[in-house]
Amino acid sequence: MAIISKKVCMIGDFGVGKTSLIRRFVERQFSDQYLSTVGVKISRKIVNLQHLEVDLSQEIKLLIWDIEGQTKFKAIASSYLQGASGILVVADSTRQETIEHLQDHVKQFVAINSNGMIAVALNKVDLVDPEDIEQIRKNMSFSEHQVLGIYNTSAKTGQNVDHIFETLAFKIWRQDNR
Amino acid sequence: MPLPQENPVSSSHQDSESPSNPTVDSPQTPESLEGLFSLLDDLDLMEKPAPVSPPPTPKPPQKNRTKAPPPPKNSLSSSKQKTKTRKIISPLPPPDQPKTNGRGNTEDSTSVSPAPKTPLESAPSPEGQPLSEGRGNTEDSTSVSAAPKTPLESAPSPEGQPLSEEAVEQLRALFLDLLLGDNNYPANELEAKVAQLEQELHSPNTLNRLLSPGFLQLFASQVNQAPQEVVQALFPIIDLVIGAKSHQDTQAMSKALASAIPGAFSKQLGDAPDEIIQAIAPAMGRAIKEQIRLEKDAMVDALYPVIGNTVSKYMEEVVSQINQRVESAFSLQGIYRKIRAKMQGVSDAELILSESLPFTVQAVFLIHKTSGLVIAEVQQEGNDTTLEADMLAGMLTAIRSFASECTVHPENTSELTEIDYENFKIILEVAGYCYIAAVTQGDPPPAFHTKLQQTLSAIILNYGYGNLIEEFNGNPDSIPRAVYDLLKAILNSPLELEPEKPTSSKPRGVLIIFLLLLLLISVPLSLYRARQHKIQQQITTVLNALSTTPELALYRLDATIEKNQLILTGKLPNSYLQEKAAVVAGSIVPDLQIDNQILAVQVPPDPTHIEAEVRRHTSVLNRIGGVYIIAVYDPIDNKVSVEGSIRQASAENIVTEAFIQIPGVTQVIFRLSDRLLPVKERIYFDPNATNISQNDRDNKLIPLVDFLQRYPYIKIRLIGHTDASGDEQYNRTLAPRRAEVVKDALIAQGIQAERLETKGDIGSPPDVAATDPFWKSRCVRFELIGLIETNE
Numbered sequence: 001m002a003i004i005s006k007k008v009c010m011i012g013d014f015g016v017g018k019t020s021l022i023r024r025f026v027e028r029q030f031s032d033q034y035l036s037t038v039g040v041k042i043s044r045k046i047v048n049l050q051h052l053e054v055d056l057s058q059e060i061k062l063l064i065w066d067i068e069g070q071t072k073f074k075a076i077a078s079s080y081l082q083g084a085s086g087i088l089v090v091a092d093s094t095r096q097e098t099i100e101h102l103q104d105h106v107k108q109f110v111a112i113n114s115n116g117m118i119a120v121a122l123n124k125v126d127l128v129d130p131e132d133i134e135q136i137r138k139n140m141s142f143s144e145h146q147v148l149g150i151y152n153t154s155a156k157t158g159q160n161v162d163h164i165f166e167t168l169a170f171k172i173w174r175q176d177n178r
Numbered sequence: 179m180p181l182p183q184e185n186p187v188s189s190s191h192q193d194s195e196s197p198s199n200p201t202v203d204s205p206q207t208p209e210s211l212e213g214l215f216s217l218l219d220d221l222d223l224m225e226k227p228a229p230v231s232p233p234p235t236p237k238p239p240q241k242n243r244t245k246a247p248p249p250p251k252n253s254l255s256s257s258k259q260k261t262k263t264r265k266i267i268s269p270l271p272p273p274d275q276p277k278t279n280g281r282g283n284t285e286d287s288t289s290v291s292p293a294p295k296t297p298l299e300s301a302p303s304p305e306g307q308p309l310s311e312g313r314g315n316t317e318d319s320t321s322v323s324a325a326p327k328t329p330l331e332s333a334p335s336p337e338g339q340p341l342s343e344e345a346v347e348q349l350r351a352l353f354l355d356l357l358l359g360d361n362n363y364p365a366n367e368l369e370a371k372v373a374q375l376e377q378e379l380h381s382p383n384t385l386n387r388l389l390s391p392g393f394l395q396l397f398a399s400q401v402n403q404a405p406q407e408v409v410q411a412l413f414p415i416i417d418l419v420i421g422a423k424s425h426q427d428t429q430a431m432s433k434a435l436a437s438a439i440p441g442a443f444s445k446q447l448g449d450a451p452d453e454i455i456q457a458i459a460p461a462m463g464r465a466i467k468e469q470i471r472l473e474k475d476a477m478v479d480a481l482y483p484v485i486g487n488t489v490s491k492y493m494e495e496v497v498s499q500i501n502q503r504v505e506s507a508f509s510l511q512g513i514y515r516k517i518r519a520k521m522q523g524v525s526d527a528e529l530i531l532s533e534s535l536p537f538t539v540q541a542v543f544l545i546h547k548t549s550g551l552v553i554a555e556v557q558q559e560g561n562d563t564t565l566e567a568d569m570l571a572g573m574l575t576a577i578r579s580f581a582s583e584c585t586v587h588p589e590n591t592s593e594l595t596e597i598d599y600e601n602f603k604i605i606l607e608v609a610g611y612c613y614i615a616a617v618t619q620g621d622p623p624p625a626f627h628t629k630l631q632q633t634l635s636a637i638i639l640n641y642g643y644g645n646l647i648e649e650f651n652g653n654p655d656s657i658p659r660a661v662y663d664l665l666k667a668i669l670n671s672p673l674e675l676e677p678e679k680p681t682s683s684k685p686r687g688v689l690i691i692f693l694l695l696l697l698l699i700s701v702p703l704s705l706y707r708a709r710q711h712k713i714q715q716q717i718t719t720v721l722n723a724l725s726t727t728p729e730l731a732l733y734r735l736d737a738t739i740e741k742n743q744l745i746l747t748g749k750l751p752n753s754y755l756q757e758k759a760a761v762v763a764g765s766i767v768p769d770l771q772i773d774n775q776i777l778a779v780q781v782p783p784d785p786t787h788i789e790a791e792v793r794r795h796t797s798v799l800n801r802i803g804g805v806y807i808i809a810v811y812d813p814i815d816n817k818v819s820v821e822g823s824i825r826q827a828s829a830e831n832i833v834t835e836a837f838i839q840i841p842g843v844t845q846v847i848f849r850l851s852d853r854l855l856p857v858k859e860r861i862y863f864d865p866n867a868t869n870i871s872q873n874d875r876d877n878k879l880i881p882l883v884d885f886l887q888r889y890p891y892i893k894i895r896l897i898g899h900t901d902a903s904g905d906e907q908y909n910r911t912l913a914p915r916r917a918e919v920v921k922d923a924l925i926a927q928g929i930q931a932e933r934l935e936t937k938g939d940i941g942s943p944p945d946v947a948a949t950d951p952f953w954k955s956r957c958v959r960f961e962l963i964g965l966i967e968t969n970e
Contacts, residue, residue, distance in 0.1 A: 005568065005652035007549040039580060042550075042572035061652070063551065063572055079579035083549025085652075176651050 003046060005061045006172050008165075009081055011105050012090035013098040014069025017123040020155035021090065022066050025165050030156050040080055041066040047169040051162075060169040070105070081109055085172045086117035088164065093122045093133060093152075099140065110144055117175065118147045119168045126154040345378050496531075503530045510687065537620035539672045540602065541565050542665045544637065546650050547611050550575030553650050554657050556665045565617060574604065574615055609634050611648040616668060625673045632675060633664050713739045716770070720744065720763045727762050728798070729755055729839045732791075735776065737763065744770040751841035753778040783842025785813035791840045792818055793891070799836060800962075805829050806858065807850075808889055809837065817845035824850055856882040857894055857960040860943070861920050862953060866904065866912065868919045875923070882960070883927040895935040895961040896920050899943055901952035906940060914938025920958045935963065 010018040019037050023029050026045045043064045049056045067080050081087065089105045091098040099122070106118055120142070125133055133152055140150060148171055151164045352371055378384055401408050424431040447454050470477045503515070519529040541557040550572045557564055578594050597604040605616045607630035614634050618626070641647065641658055650656070667674070720737045724730050733755070735748035744767055750756045760774040789811045796809040804825030809818050818837045824830050830848070837846045859878040861870055870879065886892060898917030900909035917936035925931050942948065942955040 002653055002655045005551045005654075007551060007572075007652075040576045042569055042576065044568050061568065063568055065572070065576070077579060077583040079548075079582050080576065082579070083546060083551070083575075085549075 001058055003059045003061045004173065005063060006085040006169065007063050007065065007083055008168060009065045009067055009084045009087045010090060011067055011081070011087055011109070012069065013092070013095075013101050016069065016090045016092040016095070016098050017155050018069065018090045019066050021088070021121065021123060021153060021161055022064055024155040024158055024161045026064070037066055037068045039068055047166050049166070049170050049173060051166050052170045058173060060173055062165065062169055078108065078112055081112045084109075084113060084116055086119070086168050088119050088121055088168060090121045090123050093124050093128045093136060099136060102140070103142070106142060106144055106147065110146060115175070116146060117168055117171045118144065119164050120147060120150045121153045121164055122150060123153045123155060125152040125159065126157050345375070345384070348375060500530050514686065537618065537622060537626070537672065539669050540617040540619060542668045543567055543571055543615045544661065544665060545571040545575060545613055545615055546647070547575070547608070547613055549650075551650060551652050553612060553647065554654070554661050554665055556662060556669050558669065571615070574606070605630065607631055607634050609638050612637075623673060625675060628675055629668060629672055633668055636664055637661055716767050720766045723762050723766045724759055727758065730759055730762065735759060739770065742770055743773050745773040745775055747775045749777045749779050751779065754839065783816060785811070788813070788840055788842040792837065792843070795836045795840065799833050802829055802832065805833065807833065810889070811843070815845065816842055817847055818843050819847045819849060821849045856885040857962055860957040860959045863916055863956045865901070865952075865956065868912070868916050870919060870923055879920070879923055879927070883924060883929060886924070886929050886933065893933045893935070893963045895937060895963050896958055897937045897939055897961065898958045899955050900940050901955040902942070902948070903952055909940040910938065913940050916958050
């Protein structure tokens with residue numbers, strides 16, 4: 001069975017850990033050193049859906065567009081999101097404002113691609129007490145049906161990193177094959 | 179480790195029979211010890227085989243054995259000798275370790291030898307434990323002194339000093355006491371001496387002096403006899419040894435290895451060249467760079483035979499191609515190239531050079547426009563490196579997106595068409611939902627862009643329907659094989675266009691011939707068309723002149739020009755008009771002969787048409803100065819009666835000719851008089867009055883009524899005037915009032931109100947000057963307006 005390629009974008013405020021999540025997922029590495037992404041960087045990794053469904057021997061080649069972080073003065077280039085089958089919206093669980101901007105990012109993507117899948121990542125959970133994370137999750141809600149869920153992630157420890165990418169890939173594939 | 183020196187000892191006792199004083203032999207202490215060994219050998223204690231029989235070893239020199247004192251045969255000394263020979267195996271404990279049990283060594287030796295044990299020997303001690311005080315140490319010292327069989331004179335201590343004379347003396351005395359008479363020393367003195375001896379033997383220097391010669395000999399012997407065992411013993415630490423030595427003295431290590439490395443390198447290159455290549459390859463680039471930095475000229479010299487030849491060969495081919503092109507400079511192709519060079523703004527030589535450099539396509543990608551996914555890709559086979567299609571496509575798409583985001587004007591729909599690197603280019607051809615990216619080397623000719631356009635068009639036309647490309651889902655299996663074939667065609671034949679397109683000089687030649695033929699046809703055709711255009715202009719001018727001539731305006735005439743001859747055709751009612759038409763036309767085109775083919779036909783007169791024509795002529799003629807006429811057409815007699823006044827006789831002829839030319843008019847009758855027409859009369863008023871005097875009613879108003887009744891198509895305008903004496907505002911009311919009064923009088927006489935217009939004017943009539951009497955201005959005058967309106 002041929003490998004199916006899919007474009008996935010990472011969006012979120014600056015410094016939330018988008019690049020670190022990709023690095024952890026693709027290169028299995030992590031670094032505390034912060035290097036701001038300029039423009040866009042593209043990474044690639046093949047995901048075997050067998051991890052999620054044993055009977056499914058489909059491989060998905062994720063082309064992950066790491067888009068530079070957004071601020072209130074610098075919006076995301078909407079053309080980067082065109083053609084994306086899904087996005088990973090990332091927030092820093094230690095910075096409330098990045099969590100508050102999640103909804104804006106989701107809406108922007110839905111406006112461009114109403115069929116794309118969306119996964120929300122609360123990153124850097126290793127730096128926050130579990131009770132606080134639970135409180136944050138309680139305060140979050142998304143009305144868009146494309147949102148798969150909210151995942152507690154940590155690029156540093158690797159928590160849920162593979163899972164969120166693989167789940168996103170699986171949902172994208174399943175949407176094509178419904 | 180087996181003891182190596184037993185046989186020599188046993189064989190030497192034959193030479194050591196002669197007695198000698200051991201103390202005299204000093205300072206040659208080893209010789210004295212050797213004498214002791216000989217003495218022990220004489221006791222035949224060394225004849226017993228060792229537990230592990232060692233391989234035969236070379237015998238040490240025997241030259242000093244004659245100096246050994248005669249050994250007394252004593253069971254004790256025999257026992258000690260066995261112990262001594264065994265203790266060489268046991269490692270010596272460091273001198274600073276606590277001495278716990280000195281009898282262990284004795285136990286070890288007993289396990290080797292079945293000889294009777296002395297109390298000293300019977301004390302057990304585990305092997306490897308620190309030596310205890312007393313006899314164990316004594317045994318160690320003896321074993322050390324007995325081990326080397328080489329002459330001690332030639333084996334100095336590592337420091338180069340001879341053995342301590344005192345120690346040797348004490349050792350000798352001790353053994354002599356033991357051998358010759360144990361009763362000479364009290365027990366405590368003996369122990370003290372043993373302790374002293376032990377202490378000295380624990381000195382590293384002493385040990386070194388004692389052990390070095392024997393150890394080296396033992397090592398050499400072992401290497402010869404069992405080299406594999408030596409290897410097994412050394413290989414765990416050999417890297418550490420080399421590393422430590424290299425760290426300590428790099429130069430010495432380099433010197434030691436220098437002679438071996440080239441050979442080793444050559445050997446490895448022969449045995450496993452891949453390993454050498456893999457080891458060296460990563461550093462080759464940097465090494466070459468460094469060498470170039472250090473000594474560029476040497477590097478150039480080294481590479482010149484290879485690169486120089488390669489460049490020469492390449493340049494030969496290029497020059498050959500350039501020569502071919504230069505030779506064809508005056509051919510059709512050469513001329514075409516010169517034209518292209520001019521059009522591109524480059525020199526002929528630059529164009530030739532760019533065409534000579536090979537143009538190749540390394541890879542072609544069909545990429546989804548928005549997602550950047552690779553729809554299809556083909557790459558040259560045999561390349562060392564394969565381009566990462568996904569990454570390249572993604573980055574190209576990102577660049578395109580970035581450029582579109584940066585576009586200031588939203589209506590700007592320009593596209594990214596080329597990315598130029600130093601060594602290669604990426605040529606882009608963009609369509610609606612996909613684009614082609616071709617990675618090329620060399621200067622792409624224009625035909626390549628056409629090729630890309632043709633390929634993209636073929637893909638879109640043949641496979642773009644059904645949303646195959648627009649909704650590409652990343653599955654390469656969904657793309658037809660033919661798409662790959664089209665991309666391969668770009669890769670393999672980048673300049674081969676579709677057959678229907680002109681590609682070579684042959685079609686261009688046909689095109690030129692076609693152009694020449696077109697030129698041959700078009701020039702005469704243009705000349706003909708120009709002439710026709712000129713003729714048509716002349717005809718139009720003639721017809722315009724005929725239609726603007728009043729007499730001819732009503733009739734449809736036509737004109738053609740053939741061979742410098744103007745042919746007039748049509749129909750006119752009489753020969754006069756026929757000739758008139760020829761005269762008018764001749765005045766317009768004097769250089770042409772006139773062929774007047776107009777027919778003069780007698781058409782039945784149309785009274786309505788004639789009457790209208792009479793009115794029109796009347797209106798026109800009244801514009802001539804001094805002409806005030808009214809013309810009435812009589813359809814019964816076909817005559818026109820003209821009334822009024824004509825001041826000049828010449829004007830009378832004009833009037834006659836005008837009416838007689840009207841088809842159907844056969845006669846013009848004048849009823850002219852000096853009197854003005856009634857409309858030329860004026861009704862005068864007293865100051866501030868609006869009433870009409872009886873005189874004016876009878877002499878002016880009644881004739882005007884008759885005139886208007888006789889010419890019912892006439893309309894007149896009544897204009898009331900005032901003098902300049904009264905109030906202006908008052909006069910503005912008075913002037914139109916006077917006109918209204920006259921109008922009412924005319925209406926009262928039966929004249930229709932719609933034929934009468936009124937107007938007030940506080941000024942004097944046009945022909946009354948300001949200096950004239952006021953009464954001339956207090957009037958109502960008339961203007962004919964009916965003829966004009968009727969004509970309309």
